[in-house]
Amino acid sequence: MLRTILIPNFIAETTRKTEEHMENDIIFEPLRFRNLTVKNRIFRSSISGRWDNYDGSGTQARINWEEKFARGGVGAIITSFVPVAIRGRIMPNYATIDCDDRIPFWRKVGEKVHEYDCKLILQLSHSGRQQDIGGVENSGKKALSSTSQTEPFHGFLCQAMTLAEIKETIQYFADGARRAREAGLDGVELHSANGYLFNQFLSSGINDRQDEYGGSLENRARFLLDVIRAIRKEVGNDFHLQFKISAVDYNNAVTFWEKPGNTIEDSIQVCQWAEEAGADAVHVSTGSLFPHPLNPIGDFNFDIITKTYDAMLSSGIETTRNYILFRKAFLHPIFNLLWNRVKKQLPPQVFSGDYVKDPKIKQLLIENQGRNLLDSREIKKHVNIPVLCTGGLQQASYIRQAINEHYCDGVTMARTLIANNDLVKSFKAGKDLADKPCTYCNKCLLNVIENPLGCYEQDRFNSYEEMMEEVMSVFHEPQFANLSR
Ligand SMILES: Cc1cc2nc3c(=O)[nH]c(=O)nc-3n(C[C@H](O)[C@H](O)[C@H](O)COP(=O)(O)O)c2cc1C
Ligand code: SF4
Numbered sequence: 001m002l003r004t005i006l007i008p009n010f011i012a013e014t015t016r017k018t019e020e021h022m023e024n025d026i027i028f029e030p031l032r033f034r035n036l037t038v039k040n041r042i043f044r045s046s047i048s049g050r051w052d053n054y055d056g057s058g059t060q061a062r063i064n065w066e067e068k069f070a071r072g073g074v075g076a077i078i079t080s081f082v083p084v085a086i087r088g089r090i091m092p093n094y095a096t097i098d099c100d101d102r103i104p105f106w107r108k109v110g111e112k113v114h115e116y117d118c119k120l121i122l123q124l125s126h127s128g129r130q131q132d133i134g135g136v137e138n139s140g141k142k143a144l145s146s147t148s149q150t151e152p153f154h155g156f157l158c159q160a161m162t163l164a165e166i167k168e169t170i171q172y173f174a175d176g177a178r179r180a181r182e183a184g185l186d187g188v189e190l191h192s193a194n195g196y197l198f199n200q201f202l203s204s205g206i207n208d209r210q211d212e213y214g215g216s217l218e219n220r221a222r223f224l225l226d227v228i229r230a231i232r233k234e235v236g237n238d239f240h241l242q243f244k245i246s247a248v249d250y251n252n253a254v255t256f257w258e259k260p261g262n263t264i265e266d267s268i269q270v271c272q273w274a275e276e277a278g279a280d281a282v283h284v285s286t287g288s289l290f291p292h293p294l295n296p297i298g299d300f301n302f303d304i305i306t307k308t309y310d311a312m313l314s315s316g317i318e319t320t321r322n323y324i325l326f327r328k329a330f331l332h333p334i335f336n337l338l339w340n341r342v343k344k345q346l347p348p349q350v351f352s353g354d355y356v357k358d359p360k361i362k363q364l365l366i367e368n369q370g371r372n373l374l375d376s377r378e379i380k381k382h383v384n385i386p387v388l389c390t391g392g393l394q395q396a397s398y399i400r401q402a403i404n405e406h407y408c409d410g411v412t413m414a415r416t417l418i419a420n421n422d423l424v425k426s427f428k429a430g431k432d433l434a435d436k437p438c439t440y441c442n443k444c445l446l447n448v449i450e451n452p453l454g455c456y457e458q459d460r461f462n463s464y465e466e467m468m469e470e471v472m473s474v475f476h477e478p479q480f481a482n483l484s485r
Pocket of ligand 1: 080194244285296390393412413415448
């Protein structure tokens with residue numbers, strides 16, 4: 001008798017506590033920027049995959065892909081790398097924003113995610129010298145950069161932009177922002193991190209110019225600040241504009257003979273200037289290379305890179321060296337030594353999330369979750385605009401603590417949502433961690449050069465067929481929808 005009275009009481013009490021807990025949960029409090037309010041604190045970070053047509057026009061598969069995350073409950077989606085010019089793309093088959101013809105496609109993407117009360121932020125991007133596969137339109141042309149120094153990891157050739165080319169590129173970004181606005185999107189993000197064009201200007205390890213765009217930090221920041229001002233001039237002050245920054249460059253992480261590049265102090269100053277110039281938020285990342293040992297942090301899978309890196313063989317003068325390093329098992333320790341070197345410099349985690357029973361997952365979280373948070377907190381102390389942080393985040397209790405203790409105002413997630421598209425919904429239902437979390441294996445990343453983007457960690461699925469079913473699901477209905485307007 002006592003038992004039958006106690007059990008319903010216990011259930012009622014637990015339900016009440018869960019509801020109270022959700023009511024006060026910072027994860028589900030709206031995040032207010034100057035021109036934009038997002039319904040919760042979780043953003044889908046930008047993830048590039050080869051979904052689109054060769055010429056940069058978009059496809060239904062891309063719309064289906066973005067819809068997955070909106071349906072899964074994220075407050076906002078930051079699109080993939082969206083080139084503002086064909087000369088600045090990383091690979092073919094990425095939708096671009098380089099001409100007005102692209103506006104109807106992006107409008108479709110925006111409308112689809114808006115159906116879920118999710119915002120869409122377009123990532124305005126330019127590869128600079130970090131161009132993995134230039135495509136036929138760029139063949140015979142060197143990539144444009146802040147420098148004429150060959151990119152050291154893959155050996156991509158490049159030439160320093162003239163002042164006229166800099167001015168032209170600034171306008172490309174302003175035009176891109178105008179198109180995003182005309183498409184009814186909710187804002188833009190400048191991809192000024194991870195070794196792409198902005199980072200090539202910002203970094204003291206890469207930028208060797210002698211003119212007003214090189215030398216002092218003020219000069220190196222000029223290109224980013226010019227773009228922010230040009231966008232403001234083009235779209236006004238009431239359109240959301242954020243920028244992504246590599247808080248620390250670690251420019252010599254793998255190629256140890258390079259200069260180390262920008263420090264956290266440099267980046268804090270850049271963030272303050274960007275705020276003054278009109279940026280509404282900063283998104284904190286790391287590393288002046290992509291991928292970089294710290295971004296996306298985790299494993300480096302030789303089986304996969306051996307199968308996909310051949311697509312890049314003709315792109316750079318060091319790609320053959322790398323291919324041999326990847327293919328020959330006896331050389332793997334050398335590559336691993338270089339790749340893992342910088343990870344050992346990281347300070348230990350300052351906190352961990354709730355207890356995790358599985359020892360393997362617990363260890364993976366200790367090593368990889370929230371590795372940019374200390375940098376994010378330093379930047380947050382010195383700016384007034386909201387700060388978003390990326391990097392390994394996938395546990396509700398950890399994210400909650402990071403926001404409550406002012407390490408950041410919101411988080412962005414990429415692989416951890418590829419693995420579990422509906423993670424935000426499950427956080428809302430009271431779950432702390434997915435049943436099958438992302439293992440940071442980076443198989444999604446290394447596949448993406450040639451194969452469709454998706455989770456390729458077979459242990460997370462019951463079979464290879466089930467994994468493929470999930471990877472290919474974005475190509476299903478509705479195919480061949482009419483994208484024109
Ligand atoms: C396949 C893949 C593609 C990515 N593409 C981009 C991109 O286009 N632009 C960008 O800023 N970051 C890109 N990233 C980095 C992510 O946005 C994110 O910042 C990083 O993976 C850390 O978050 P995570 O640990 O949740 O994956 C990419 C990451 C992956 C795995
Ligand atoms: S393949 Fe899957 S488990 Fe591995 S990093 Fe990517 S999303 Fe995570």
